[in-house]
Structures are given as structure tokens and as C-alpha cells.
Amino acid sequence: MDWHGDGRLRLGKIDYLNVWPVYYAMEHGHTPNPCHITARPPSELNAMMCRGDLDLSAVSSVIYARYPDLFKILPGLAIACDGPVHSVLLLSQKPLEFLAGEDILLTRHSDTSVVLLKILVEKYWALKRVRYHRGALSPALANGSSPAAFLAIGDEALMWSRHARYPYRYDLAAVWHGWTGLPFVFAVWVVRRDVAARAPALVQEVTRCLWESKSWGLRHVDVLCREAARLGILDPIALRRYYDTFTFDLHERALKGLQFFYGLMADMGDIPACPSLDFWTQDDSQGVAVHGAQGGEGDGKKWAARL
Numbered sequence: 058m059d060w061h062g063d064g065r066l067r068l069g070k071i072d073y074l075n076v077w078p079v080y081y082a083m084e085h086g087h088t089p090n091p092c093h094i095t096a097r098p099p100s101e102l103n104a105m106m107c108r109g110d111l112d113l114s115a116v117s118s119v120i121y122a123r124y125p126d127l128f129k130i131l132p133g134l135a136i137a138c139d140g141p142v143h144s145v146l147l148l149s150q151k152p153l154e155f156l157a158g159e160d161i162l163l164t165r166h167s168d169t170s171v172v173l174l175k176i177l178v179e180k181y182w183a184l185k186r187v188r189y190h191r192g193a194l195s196p197a198l199a200n201g202s203s204p205a206a207f208l209a210i211g212d213e214a215l216m217w218s219r220h221a222r223y224p225y226r227y228d229l230a231a232v233w234h235g236w237t238g239l240p241f242v243f244a245v246w247v248v249r250r251d252v253a254a255r256a257p258a259l260v261q262e263v264t265r266c267l268w269e270s271k272s273w274g275l276r277h278v279d280v281l282c283r284e285a286a287r288l289g290i291l292d293p294i295a296l297r298r299y300y301d302t303f304t305f306d307l308h309e310r311a312l313k314g315l316q317f318f319y320g321l322m323a324d325m326g327d328i329p330a331c332p333s334l335d336f337w338t339q340d341d342s343q344g345v346a347v348h349g350a351q352g353g354e355g356d357g358k359k360w361a362a363r364l
């Protein structure tokens with residue numbers, strides 16, 4: 058835990074459009090920002106949190122399942138959707154049923170979607186002998202040896218969703234929803250346990266500020282769409298539709314989807330068992346194990362009352 062000499066915690070931010078509703082207000086002076094914010098793709102944030110280079114962050118949901126002893130979940134925050142997500146895509150040169158025995162390139166920026174894809178390939182689509190490679194998408198797509206299919210997430214997926222050589226598009230959250238009927242949780246916000254134990258008041262402050270910023274963002278989606286459109290990835294109307302697909306909460310159904318996913322990770326041998334969901338609370342620095350019955354609520358009010 059490095060205080061930078063000023064008592065501020067180090068907060069990670071996913072470097073994609075999808076988290077603007079959570080961070081925009083605190084980064085632009087509309088709500089308080091008590092942290093140092095570092096923006097990176099998810100897999101880099103995951104590694105930084107595991108190393109202790111950040112104190113709190115959004116991380117790929119698989120990371121909590123793999124390292125439950127290292128982290129506690131911050132309530133009332135998630136990147137989840139209950140149907141298509143538009144930005145986690147398997148893009149293929151051929152229809153899915155012809156991908157058996159083929160190479161799929163996996164973006165190096167993802168940890169959760171990579172696991173979701175492998176689960177769908179093995180347990181839902183039952184494709185045999187698929188070979189996976191992890192790497193940077195741009196160079197692979199630019200040279201002649203392009204893979205039969207690739208997995209893209211975040212802004213890259215939004216930019217490449219209409220790639221001419223990859224006309225077959227599979228939205229993994231839509232496939233998951235069609236299969237399980239459940240929401241899918243791509244990312245959760247976690248705090249390192251050592252930080253939670255040593256600085257509960259700061260963790261509380263940052264959590265409240267994230268809720269306040271999210272609440273502002275969700276009340277001003279029109280502002281976010283106007284500003285985010287300047288990046289040239291989506292126009293304001295498409296951005297509105299994009300933001301409407303997300304729930305930024307760990308509500309009860311999202312928790313069910315998360316636990317079902319963790320159960321499948323255990324079946325695949327990725328983790329030894331489905332972990333308890335250990336939420337951070339200020340008054341119990343050892344945490345409270347939650348087994349699917351609790352979750353964050355829209356504006357964080359329920360959690361604010363608990364903290």
C-alpha cells in the first residue's frame with residue numbers, strides 16, 4: 058500500500074467506454090475524487106491488483122474466483138448485463154459449427170471473456186479440438202496469417218464488430234443468456250484485503266465516492282454519450298443503446314449468474330471450488346460471506362446504510 062504521501066488510495070479504472078458511467082463524474086469534478094486513478098485494459102488491472110500495485114479496482118470477475126483470499130468485493134458495483142453486451146464478441150470467418158479444429162485468437166486484454174468463451178465452446182457448442190492463442194489483435198488481423206476467429210472485448214470489439222473478413226458474429230453475453238437465462242457479470246470491483254484491514258475509513262470513502270459518481274453518471278447518460286462520442290468509436294445514439302445494456306450493480310440475479318459461472322469454472326478445473334462472495338464492510342474487516350441472497354442496489358443506498 059503506497060500512500061503517495063497524501064493518504065490517497067490507488068484506484069484502477071478499465072480503459073474502455075463501458076465504465077464511463079461509473080468514473081466520469083469523479084474524474085470531471087462533478088463528484089469528489091479521493092484517489093489516484095490508473096486506467097488500463099482489464100488484464101493489466103488484474104495483474105496490478107494481484108501484485109499490490111493498486112489498492113482497489115474493477116477486475117475481471119474470474120480474478121476474484123481465483124484469488125478470493127487476496128480480495129474483498131465492493132458492494133453495489135459491477136459490469137454486468139442481462140442479454141447482449143455488444144462488446145464481447147467472437148468474430149469468425151466461418152459459421153461456428155466449422156470452427157472445430159481451428160485456431161481462435163484471444164485478446165490479451167481479457168481474463169473473464171476468455172474463460173466464458175472456453176466454457177461455451179466446450180459445454181454449450183461442444184466444439185472439438187479448438188486451438189487457442191493469446192495475443193495482440195491488431196498485428197494479427199493486419200498480416201496475412203489471420204486466425205479463423207478471434208475474441209475481442211471492450212472498445213476493440215466495438216470497433217471491429219463490422220470487420221469485413223469476419224462476418225459471423227457471436228455476442229457471448231447473448232449466448233450465455235440464451236443458454237442459462239441469467240445475467241453475466243464481466244467485472245467486479247475489489248479491494249485488497251491488506252488495504253481493507255489497514256485503511257477501512259479510506260476504503261469506505263472511495264466506495265461511497267464510486268457510488269456517488271455512478272449515481273451522477275446514470276442520471277446524466279446524455280452528457281456521457283455526448284462526451285464519449287468525441288472518441289469517434291460510437292455516435293451518441295449507439296452509445297445510449299450501449300450504456301442501456303449494462304447494469305452496474307451486483308443485484309440478486311447478477312449474483313446468481315456470477316455463482317453459476319464460478320460453478321462452471323470449477324467444473325472446468327480453473328478453480329478448486331466455487332468461492333464464497335466475501336463483501337467488504339467497514340465494521341467487519343474480516344468480511345461477510347454472502348451466498349447469493351444479497352447484492353448491491355441501483356443507487357447504493359442499501360449499501361450506504363450498511364456501511
Ligand SMILES: C=C(O[C@@H]1C=C(C(=O)O)C=C[C@H]1O)C(=O)O
Pocket residue numbers: 071073075099100116117118136142144145166167168169170171210211212243244
Ligand atoms: C463487457 C465487457 O466486459 C469486460 C470484460 C472483461 C474480461 O473479459 O476480462 C473485463 C472487464 C470488462 O470490461 C467489455 O469489455 O466490453
